[in-house]
Amino acid sequence: MRQTIRLIRVVRGVHANKFANKLTSPMRLSIASKCAVVAVNSGQRRQYASAPTGTQVVKLTSTMYPDVVRDERFGKITAEDIEYFKSVLAPGSVLTAAEEDLSGYNVDAMRKYHGQSQLVLKPRSTEEVSLIMKRCNARKLAVVPQGGNTGLVGGSVPVFDEIVISMSLMNKIRSFDEVSGILVADAGCILETTDQYLADRGYIFPLDLGAKGSCHIGGNVATNAGGLRLLRYGSLHGTVLGIEAVMPDGTIFDSLGKLRKDNTGYDIKQLFIGSEGTLGVITGISIFCPRRSKVVNVAFFGLESYENVQQAFVRAKGELSEILSAFEFMDTASQEQVARFSELRRPLDEPHNFYVLVETSGSNRVHDEEKLQTYLEGLMESDIIADGVLAQDETQVKNLWTWREGIPESLGKSGGVYKYDVSIPLEELYQLVEDTRVRIQEFGHDIGTEGSNVVNVVGYGHLGDGNLHLNVAVKHYDKEIEYILEPWVYEWIEKRHGSVSAEHGLGFAKKPYLKYSKDQSVIELMRQVKKVYDPNGIMNPYKYI
């Protein structure tokens, strides 16, 4: 059912009370032709992979990071190994560098890391994964489990000659219970496809992110993906009910429960959530899916200070409360970057220092619009927002989301991006962006001038989760810029007890910086788990821990 389209623009200066008088009944919203309130069916939006699309040759990781050396304990693949894999896997499931171009499996989505795997295996069942792992463990052959290869920290591609186990052929929905909302599916199901399957049944996957058209749900769980709606549906640690995985020795870890409550022993599956392929190969997941909201509204507004952004957030929690499903913020530099590459008209005429995208998801159009209207009127009345559009039909909703989701893609067009995905206490969150700009300039680099390598420094992210994306776009990757930024950024975060990786994970890129976020006592317990579950260290080596 398509909702009626209404378009209203919130204009600074219109007195909120007057507004209120005019707009208390949702049926009257359309009288104000300069304003926009929009309701649409459960938000399908244009999706963005955050990957740069360049065609430049990506240097080998081993060349870029000469200090990282191949672990000589690992075996080398022999003709017998390949024969064995061919004998136990279906035809077409064993890809060798001698016969195929494996660069799609060796190069990461950021085009920053380039492994040298000579062998890609594509199992079709958990049992096949088990046979693969038994052989690899016996022969000490290192492996990299790979989902959609959309990760941003180099975790999903080999460093040297590790075998890639691609999960792309394990992509079946195993079961879905329309009463409980519990889905059981293969790890290799694509997030968007899975979400569409659920949408057809009135449910939603409790996770959404830019790369949804390519990423696998198994990879999402393996990296504990956060995404756009964590503030509404919570973390995967709460929603994942079960995991099936193959351990390094080939044992099938069978914990694919379909129960919301099960207090029988240590919740071992939690260790796999966010383990980035270092403990085993996740082959299936069971997850609790909420009912899909009937109505989705999106508002987009401009604000003059970061303090205003925080005020708008606190009020959203109080007033939008149970229908709030996203609260994303973007700085002006990030919006200029998107505008540079977009054909869309900017949502607001005048520039502002900050922008916020608020999404609500609820079950009653009239109620939701009323709440949103009251919220926005309150913000206007208190001069917290300067201008805003309260968007509209599906197209408008998609377009508004573009100004948030299009940021990574637009930054990638410059050449390279130093990406920092960090958690910081809310009140200091944006300070990191400002301090980064000052630091870069102090080291003699202009930002955005023709002669400078530094194209832009932007901040945006999931304010509701205290999660900032600090991105430094450059024309080309440059060790000098890297040394200016690192470990300085991590030290800055450590001082605020933040996290050096809020949602992207550690992978290859952040492994050296774990100590800035985790106490030595915690790292020691992690090491013990890794050692006991993967004694030969063959699972996704050179990364994580």
Added chain:
Amino acid sequence: MRQTIRLIRVVRGVHANKFANKLTSPMRLSIASKCAVVAVNSGQRRQYASAPTGTQVVKLTSTMYPDVVRDERFGKITAEDIEYFKSVLAPGSVLTAAEEDLSGYNVDAMRKYHGQSQLVLKPRSTEEVSLIMKRCNARKLAVVPQGGNTGLVGGSVPVFDEIVISMSLMNKIRSFDEVSGILVADAGCILETTDQYLADRGYIFPLDLGAKGSCHIGGNVATNAGGLRLLRYGSLHGTVLGIEAVMPDGTIFDSLGKLRKDNTGYDIKQLFIGSEGTLGVITGISIFCPRRSKVVNVAFFGLESYENVQQAFVRAKGELSEILSAFEFMDTASQEQVARFSELRRPLDEPHNFYVLVETSGSNRVHDEEKLQTYLEGLMESDIIADGVLAQDETQVKNLWTWREGIPESLGKSGGVYKYDVSIPLEELYQLVEDTRVRIQEFGHDIGTEGSNVVNVVGYGHLGDGNLHLNVAVKHYDKEIEYILEPWVYEWIEKRHGSVSAEHGLGFAKKPYLKYSKDQSVIELMRQVKKVYDPNGIMNPYKYI
């Protein structure tokens, strides 16, 4: 702010459309004097501990379970040990059996297990816990961490002479951030006190259960408590952001983060959630607290079949959606049991086979009442519910909750209760209660007659979580009844891939039955974790795994 009181009774036979016409505006609800819609401030209710209150002597666990023998590897407490503990702890923190009655620490809330500890330690800081554990580990003295001692599986009391580490003096709120809603507090804070602290600031602890006046938040985390609002706020695996714990060797595990997102390594703290004191002593927690809902509504209705109960649940998910905060069901036997010991008038005049309590929590009274009204009218129209009250002011809300929360207490008055807290796929959930009645009768026992030991067999629980409480009330515990029920109940659950302990945990009582819920591959990984983190096995022995 006290909400206006309105009282409406939903009466079977009144045509729903007529209802709808009359009641579309919340302002008109009061016209129907026989019906009840009620809004109150965020639900404070009467609380219930589920503990029987008998004064009978509780037999020693070692007598009742002669097969369980003391582990001879463990040291015995010496005068030097006691001197040492007195030297490092504050005065009054070392309680010995020679000087005090320790039965409150040795006997569990169910009055079913009775340990023989001669020493109770009450540390006041994490550092003191660390000093205690260093000594215990060096001397191989076994310990039992104890919170409010409200557990239902004998997990919080000693079996033999283990030292009790009572957390009751570690009860400070460490910090609360009113913007993010993140609370950091000592493990020994009482749940209700903590929730009241949050209520004063407009927030809610994301967990509620009957024993809240006594249980500790550290114990809640250690046992992964589920409770009444899991369907709204999710599991502790999703809401707990950080844990501070003391490991068996005295090392302080410092993972007390205050970040909603932190993907830096294995989420080790998850292992402590639900570990029941077998890995370390939880001393502090950090938890994400949602905003407290401004409006709470409660409806209570009668239904004729379990199928109707399921239908009402599915509709509640769809129509009450984001405001649904509890969906509890009770069978007629459970309600008769409460009625036997209650002075309250029963909510519905006529008896029904099943009863449901629905709670909504939202931010807008008018919206919430409208949703609830529409929902109930729909149920009436479809003949899903037979009768109902849509309750009222705080007193009425408390009274209605009594008919759910008073069940364990009323059962306990008979003598003893065999309690089964299980997860089963929804469609078969109530079948277990019926099959249990048949089985007991097949073995020649009447239910509820004067000459029979079996007083009642009741089913109730958190339908929204697929969590059934099957309770068999007896005049006195009797091995014959136990043998009729066990392992038969567990085998019944195993066939349905359910859980033998949905939320109560394993403790001493369920340890032997773990295999009915967990695959051997999973149990093996649990054992490895236990062995590596607690090599001497001194943490809460004879239990769990």
